[in-house]
Amino acid sequence: MKLYYLALITVLLTALTGCANYKLNYAAGSEDWQSIQSADTASVTYTLYLIGDIGDRTGKYNTGMDLLARHLRGEDEKSGVIFLGNNLSTANTGSRKKVYEEKLKEQLKSVRDFPGDIFFLPGESDWSARGLEGVEWEKDLIEDYLDRDDVWMPDPGCSGPEEIELTDDLVLLLVDSEWYLRDWEGEIDINSDCDVKSRKVFRWLVNEEMKSNRHKNTVVAMHHPLASFGPHGGSHHWKEHLFPLTAVNDHLYIPLPVIGSLATFLRSSTGNRRDLAHPVYQEMVEAFMDPARQNGRYIFAGAHDQSLQYIERDSQVFIVSGGGSGRTTPVHTGKGSDFAYSRPGFSRIHFYADGSAWVEFWASEYGRDEGRLVYRKQIKGPFPERVDPPDPEYDPITPGETVRVPVSERDYERGGLWRFFFGEHYRDVYKAEVEVPLFDLERYLGGVEPIKRGGGAQTNSLRIEDEKGRQYTLRSIDKDASRTVPYPFNQNVVLDIVEDNFSASHPFGALAAAELSKVVGINHNNPKVVYLPRQAALGEYNDDYGNALYLLEERPDDEVWQDAEFFGYPEKIE
Incomplete structure (x- = not known):
């Protein structure tokens, strides 16, 4: 009888925390994406590539970074790439520091001669090994190797948002989301050379930046996504219920069914500071969602979960592009999600002269050097004709008054x-x-x-x-x-x-x-x-x-x- 109840508890908790997988997932109605003809690429004004988590690289070939490198070869200066954090493994300290430095340089070869814009954002692994000192070291390493001084944004220890105007109608807002989620105790140098020194002011500035750019195509990029159906979003693979220690070490197949289910349930309901369920994470989400709901449609890009995802919610666009390494995490489609795939790869957005935008997701595949296009969708329509509302009546101002x-x-x-x-x-x-x-x-x-x-x-x-x-x-x-x-x-x-x-x-x-x-x-x-x-x-x-x-x-x-x-x-x- 005890075994029956234990099994029942495990089944119920597994159902509550989702059933993430490693398959190619499409929501109902999204499977026929290939039948929808995309716009003529001749009118593309800018192409933006998105990739994250390149630091957790396993295996030599078929990573998202390898795939990205092949696609970047044909691009010109009207293009850019954002590395969405976790550029290094958390183990980049001590005797391992030199090893991961060489690994990062190997990755950077892919963009060393790239003529377009390059932006690197920090994630939790870039911070966690050596705190702010490690972030500064990584910034110097990347910018010295690429021989560019405008690559790492925001400045180490600062929050952003850093506003970058790519074209007259396209703006980036670059954010260090780990800055917001970290417990600042002991971080004596954080914010020291920054305009923003508190989360309160950060929320105010986000609102100001989003409001002032509401008539443009605005991409808000950070490491931690505002929506996800991977482990950080509360969805877990059945293996984590039965063998929870594999989350720490891939080889620890020790069966702990009920304990594993309880652990995943607690993580899905309350989470740690890097899980969407955590109150601090939710506070950060609302810092962006409140102005987004009031001012139009924005594109939010993140990584963190090592998968490819497209989600729409509250008329906003959410792209998860964390397939930069050979390691992936399980994912599935949920409310508002059109597509999800646990596969190395990247996403890219084509922006057109009329203001419209299309997103594409490319996944690595053995035998295909260029990878495979696994999803495409129009995410922004043409800019509407600007019709300003009638001016309210104001009291006249008399000269000298x-x-x-x-x-x-x-x-x-x-x-x-x-x-x-x-x-x-x-x-x-x-x-x-x-x-x-x-x-x-x-x-x-x-x-x-x-x-x-x-x-x-x-x-x-x-x-x-x-x-x-x-x-x-x-x-x-x-x-x-x-x-x-x-x-x-x-x-x-x-x-x-x-x-x-x-x-x-x-x-x-x-x-x-x-x-x-x-x-x-x-x-x-x-x-x-x-x-x-x-x-x-x-x-x-x-x-x-x-x-x-x-x-x-x-x-x-x-x-x-x-x-x-x-x-x-x-x-x-x-």
């Missing part, structure tokens, strides 16, 4: 004991009200146009441009300490102290500094305090920047300010 507003929205008021230890500062100035002019974009210098969101180390900013190409920056008065204070100090009273310390600087000190510079003959800009009301000319930036107080100042650029006396008639500005 002013408004009375508080200097800061932040409350810097503190008790006597705090003031005794940290100082009086300019607290009274920050809580005061000032009368400032309304800033009319259509009238200023004959009309200026907002062109780019900004965001320095501490402030929000908006870049505007006049008809001569000269740019100006609107910089917020209030500052955000969480952008500059690194973990773990941004989780405690240190953050409060740094935020309070902002009140030690006069909010309008830049005005005095400019006047003093002018008197003693030092080059300077000419800051003004303005209030930016919501207005038609502010367009899509109204929600984030309208109705706020800013410092307005010239943005130095020697190409357009050569006649500016206050910049010293510059031939070159550094």
Whole structure:
């Protein structure tokens, strides 16, 4: 009877955690993909290759990397390849370090003479062996070998997203997803030279980048996928239920049926930090999915699970392209999944002049040097004709009109004991009200146009441009300490102290500094305090920047300010 219940438990838990396999899987309705004619490749404007997990290479031939190398030979500069992390095995330390260095160089030969763009992202194995030091070592090794200094993104220890414009209508957002998932305890140098120093600011920046690129084809690439039906997505092979130790060592065939089923069930329901079920992983997923649902259709590319997958969910595209080595992990199709295959290979996306895009999945196959095309689908249609919604009505701005507003929205008021230890500062100035002019974009210098969101180390900013190409920056008065204070100090009273310390600087000190510079003959800009009301000319930036107080100042650029006396008639500005 006990054996009966044990068997029943095993069967039930196996059913609950999926039935992943090593076969070629198509969802109902996707089997006839070959009958759908793809677009003429003559109108392709860019081809993007995606491959991950090249570091776990077993066997000499028929890996996804070998297959990719053969396909890249015919490409030109209008193409690129993204390596989606886990470029090295976790064992790249000590006496094994030199071995894996040579293995990586062997892989890099495939792209050494490639004329297109090359991007490397880190994964957990690139971090896990030696932490940030190992990531920096790997970056230097790759860029030195390829003789390129623009290959590894984001910078080691930084999160991204790093925005890369491939064409006028195609943008990459490159992310170090391991940065988000890691426990930062003990990582004293993480974020040290980065603009983003907290997950909160990262989520804000992701939202800003996705919103600003919503009218383009945008590919968001990272190591950890936002959707998967492999082991990291909660789907497991029957072997893991009966022989769970094979997940650690392929040769440990020790039968532990109930224990194995319980282990896979727990991993599928709660997971570790690198499994989709884990709360931190889900938090990262939502950091991308929230703005995606609000702003259109994006292409999310990842690896992590060593398989090839195509998934659609919430009108978004998810590509898993983790077949870079000879080792694969089981997978199956699930909700929203059209295709899944546990086979070495890669994916590539053709982008067309009209804005449409098609994805292809190529798998290695013995006897076929070029591999086998196993799935193809149109994932983006032509760009729709841009029809802007009718402008909302805004209050008219009268020339010379002013408004009375508080200097800061932040409350810097503190008790006597705090003031005794940290100082009086300019607290009274920050809580005061000032009368400032309304800033009319259509009238200023004959009309200026907002062109780019900004965001320095501490402030929000908006870049505007006049008809001569000269740019100006609107910089917020209030500052955000969480952008500059690194973990773990941004989780405690240190953050409060740094935020309070902002009140030690006069909010309008830049005005005095400019006047003093002018008197003693030092080059300077000419800051003004303005209030930016919501207005038609502010367009899509109204929600984030309208109705706020800013410092307005010239943005130095020697190409357009050569006649500016206050910049010293510059031939070159550094």
